[in-house]
Amino acid sequence: MKKIIFSLLLLVNGAMVFAAKPEYVQMMSGVLQKMKDAKSIEALEACANNFSRVAAVEKEEWLPNYYTAMCYILETSMLKDGKEIDAKLDKADALITQARDISNSDELLCLESWSKSTRIGVDPMTRGMKYGMESAQLLNRATIVNQNNPRIYYLQAMSAYFTPEKYGGGKVKALELLKKAQGLFETFKPSSEIMPNWGKEQNQAMIETVTKEMNGSTDDTATPNNRAPRK
Amino acid sequence: MKYTFLLLTWFVPFMVLADTKISGVVKDQKGETLIGVNVSLIGSYDGATSNVNGEYQFETSKTDSAVLKASYTGYSTQEIKVKLTGKDLKVDFTLKEKVTDLKAVVITAGAFEASDEKKGTVLKALDIVTTAGSNGDSYGALKTLPGTQQTNDREGLFVRGGTGAETQTFIDGTWVRNAFSASIPDLGARGRFNPFIFKGTVFSSGGYSALYGQALSSAVILESIDLPERSSANFNLSSVGLGASYQQLSKSKKSSWGIGYNYVNLTPYFALIKQNIQYKTAPTVHQVDLNYRVKTSKSGMLKFYGYLNLTNIDIQRSNITSLDYLDANKEYQDRYAIKNQNIYGNLSYKNYFKNDWKLNLGACVSYNHDDIATQILTQQNQLVTDSNFYSSSDVSIENQNNVATVKVVLDKGLPDLNAIRFGAEYIYNQDKTDLSLPVPINAINYQTDEHYKALFAEGDIYLTNNLAGKIGVRAEHSSVLNAFNLAPRASMAYKVNKAGQLSVAYGIFYQKPEQQYIFKNSQLGYMRADHYIVNYQFQPKDRILRAELYYKKYHDLIKTNSYGYTNAISNLGKGYAQGFEVFYRDKKTLKGIDFWISYSFIDTKREFLNYQKQVQPDFVATHTANFVFKKFWIKKMFGINGTYTFATGRPYYNPNLQEAENFMSEKTQPYHNFSISANYLRTIKKVFSVWVLSVNNPFGFKQVYGYNYAFRDLNQNNNYFSKPITPPAKQFIFLGVFLSWGIDRSQEAIDNNL
Structure with missing residues (x-):
């Protein structure tokens, strides 16, 4: 049935x-x-x-x-x-x-998650907890619909990058997720030319940034001034 | 010829099929061009966005009549009918600005708001708990705002020349009878409720809305939190006690329930840190909290909060009158013991309906019982037999109040943020006092049953984004006073420029006299205060400056005489308060440091209770200033908060100066206090922990709130003996850890769905 x-x-x-x-x-x-x-x-x-x-x-x-x-x-x-x-x-x-x-596309869940995490940047102290959690939950739901969507892991990586290691974030974790997204971006094929197909270049750029930072400095987190992933 | 005509008509439609070019300019009503306006031809993809000069231009292959639409955030959409013929069209739009939340002026006179949800508030919900010196008490944090007095020796929040009883607290709209926990005279009292259960706080130092009443000076309006983000288990351990709680969010995320227990016992702390009074029983508290919250529909929310508190304190300190003997053998002890039981339940329901109707329903019950024993004991812990003290040597007081309230508010939203709001409130209030005195051996019982009813209505009027007003009226009836009153309220705000605005507020406020006076004289009427407030607020990004001027006139205050004779209690008291206040908060100037400064100047005099004439009361300091700073290192998850408070001396009554002109002429030394707290956040495995260390008055400033004098000059040397009223210890130290196991059920939801 x-x-x-x-x-x-x-x-x-x-x-x-x-x-x-x-x-x-x-x-x-x-x-x-x-x-x-x-x-x-x-x-x-x-x-x-x-x-x-x-x-x-x-x-x-x-x-x-x-x-x-x-x-x-x-x-x-x-x-x-x-x-x-x-x-x-x-x-x-x-x-x-x-x-x-x-x-009920997973892409909409991803976008909503991105919107929620963007709100954190306005006031990280009071909003971090609420929107961070909501944002993460939306991505979890997106994995139920389509676990092979690379944007899920790219967005997860971005939030890990801005979350201190003590809270389960950090650069190591971010890089891990970026690599996972990288693999999926390689094989991702949108079902039509107008379906969402963004993130590959940004993901690549982030990998380079994070790798450079991990080699260069001891800083384990980024400042949450602008949490919006770059386009 | 005939044919050519036919041919021509045949071809006409084809000629019309040529694209039509549409262009124009979009302006607002003031003639300013608008950039980014979406101009579209309804029913097609065709359209354009206006450029920097407000110009737009596009071509369409559509023919015939069509509708051109211009839409822009914050403005009313405009539609214009056009005829598409292939000829160039020029269509200009003039859009009317809408009154919107984002742009509209907010009436700020008299009100400080802490909220995360509303835009542009002065404080965040978290500020209430992260203000050093507040020690997790909402009212402690409010004492760093202008308008408040540093009356840490008394119960209640003293605002703009008003007593603590003139400030009332409301939770989810309904009045709270016993907002402060059980207290000992001269030692102050803490707010009952945990600040973490509130998401919003409005502190009004005057001119508050017609939705609230029975507070002459100030209203503290608290809004409880909604559903938690996830389930969690919590545990805390500190230098004052321990506690645990559990909060469960349902799988559907539509409802949640929670239970918590806290135990406070200061015995170990007092054993370690010496107090200047003797505790037979250090403050001991058992407290249980319950909550249930459910989303009844897409827009409906029902919340229940239940609270039970048992407090026990028993102290002894030197009897000052006995010290006047100047005889060490005759030094007596005053014992004051209190057992308090408090039960509170609050049910609230909120829903939005069609056509912008909103319903707020609140119901609340409370029970409070105080069992107080005051005794005068000899050095051998026996009741004194000394005839000078015997009449008050053994007094026991039993106070009980039972309260039930219902309040309904209907809110109808109208276009452009305008709204009307109206509703009704009913409060049943039963008070009982049983007094037993040694001489003459008798018991006195008092009881009143009060039915209080109120009707209120209020309108929000937005003329433009820059000019708004609020007009309200409240009608009240009290059965115990058997009197009506009608209290008008009005306020207005005008936006001077993008960041600055001016507000004014006016209102008449009534309050019943306190219970102990009604018991003795049932002929009393309402006390009354009239407020006039002018406020200027300037709020550029990350900074805020508020300045406020006010005048308050008191009428019909309670007057007693020094002996408290029944027939002497009247409404003949009067007074006034006027002053100016400044508040400045800045998150920008000092990098990473958030600080605020508040300053209050007050000129107030009143004749009330047993005052011999109109004077500055003993709870008012003329100048008060606070400096509060917060610094948090995100990378280290470590923060430091500090508060420095200064207040000039408060007047006090010195009975050694008998002449009438000397009444309340003495002043205490100025008050200084500094509080610092450090907090460290850390996740250990899956446990989120917050470590807190806070020290109040680390530099040991001597703090004197006033003086207690002997009742009689026992050794007849024409000098009444006195002792300063001070905190029970110079410092207060709090060390605690809060652990939280967040149970994120989203993983479980995923598993269940696959």
Whole structure:
């Protein structure tokens, strides 16, 4: 019985992929390219607006909301005011919640986890415990859905990097997770060109940073000034 | 010819199919251009984002009529109908700014708020417990804020010229009758509740909301925590006692329950560190906490908190009047013993409904019983037979109060943050006192049964993001006074610029006289205070400056005469308080150090109780200043917190100066205190531990709160003997470890789901 449901689900899923309109895919990949090149808040905001215009039309697709939220999360790395960062993340979280009504993709759990861990940076002393835990739990849930998603381990590595060794974090642990993510990035194939496929380069860059730091200094943790993983 | 026409009509649609270019400028109502506005053609992907000059431009292949929409965070969305014909279109938008949480001004007059959830608060929930000198007492931390007095010798929080009884505490909206634990005269009292069970604290030093009443000076409004993040088991051991607790979060994460037990016994500590009073029984406390919290729906939350506390203290100290004999053989001892039982239960329910309705329901019951014995003993521990002391040589007092309250608040959210709030409150309050005196051998019993009812309504009015007001009114009736009252409240805030704002508050506040006066005279009426407050707050990133001016007028305070005759108790007392206060907090200037400075100046006089005339009361220091700093080394997981407090001397009554103009004319020496605490956080295996060492007054400043005088001049040398009121020891040292086994059930959830 389980198998039948499973294959039915696959079928429906597959059908939906096929059903995606070509202009939708074309529009999404166009904006994705712009998002990759975006270097300012204004550019990211333009992409977010563009994705949300698509979301307003394609009410059955979760990716437009996913990417809009991701733009907002990326924008926070260029903001300093905690209030503004929270406002962006509030918007991102609302979109992720909307998207989760459509899909239970592990990618949405990863993105939500990233959003939670970004909130820590606003006030590490009072937020570390609450959001750190929520963020970790979301990644744990993502492993249930798809344990081969490399972004899970990349995000875990980032939070380990900013967590002192005494609390189960540290650079050694971070590197271990980054290596695991590296292996999975090698084999990861998104099911379509517009599905989430980010993180490989950042993961590689982090491996180099951490390796260098471990060879160079005795410092065991990083300062939690900006916890958002770089894009 | 006919054909060409036909052909033409045939071709027209094709010509229209050419793309339409749409462009324009987006501005706000003031004419400022807006950057980043999302302009879209509804039903299509087409659209653009406005640039630095507010300009947008895009092309669409759509034809016919369509709707163009401009949306921007913090502004109302605007839609404009357009006709797409292939001809260039120019469409400008003027967006109206919405009143939003992020931008709107907050009324700050009179209120200090500690919260992690609300944006832009002065303090965080954690600040309450990490302030050195507070020793894990919420009220201790509040004493570092402006407006409070360093009355560590008395029970309660003394705010802006008010007594401790003029400050009342509310948990999840409902009034708490016995917010302080059992205490001994001249030794002060701690708050009953563990600060860790609260996620938010509002300390109002005046002008508080119409939702609360029966506090002349100040309201401390506490909000309890919701579901814990995970299950955990905790254990603590310290120089004052030990405790354990367990908290379980259900698998669905929809409900949790917890139980805790704490045992405090200061016998070992007092054996090690000498006290200047003799403890027959050092403070001994058994305390049990229970909680149950459940998410009843997506937006509903039901919380129960239960508390049981048994406290026992028995002390002896020199009887001052007997010292006036100047005869070592006749030095007597005052014994004061208290057994306190307290039970408290609080049930609260909160839910959000359709159309922005919100319901807050609170119910609470409490029972408090004090068994107090005061005796005067000879050096052989016998009751004195000396006729000068006999009448008060053996007094026992039994105080009991039973309280049940229900409070309902309905809140209707309107557009642009406007809201109306209204509700009702009912409190049943039974008080009993049984007194037994040696001479004449008799017993006196008092009892009152009070039914207190209140109705209240309040409106939040946001005119713009920069201008907001709150208007409220509260109507109360007390059965024991058999009197109504109507208390209006109003406040307003105006944002001067991005970081600065000005607030004002006004209100009338009523309070019933304390129980002991109502017992003796049932004809008393409400006491009343009128508050006027002006506040300026400047809050750039990581810094905050607050300055506040206030004037408070007291009417109908309780007046007794020095002998406490029944018929002499009246509402004829009066007084005023005025002053200014400054608070500055800075997390930026000194790298990694978070500090705040508070300063209060007060000018107050009152004629109340047995005061002979209107004077500065003996619980008020004219100038008070606090310096609080916090430093935490994240890499080392180690932190140091310090608090330095200064207050000028407090007036006291010296009966040796008989003339009326000398009443309360003497002042104590200035008060200095320094507290330091260090904490170290460490995870050992799976156990999270916090190690705390705190020392109060390490430099041993001499602290004098006032003087106790002999009741009579027994040796008739025209000099009443006196003794300073001091803390029982110069230093207080706390050393403790808190261990926590966090049981993260997410792994279990994973296993169960596979």
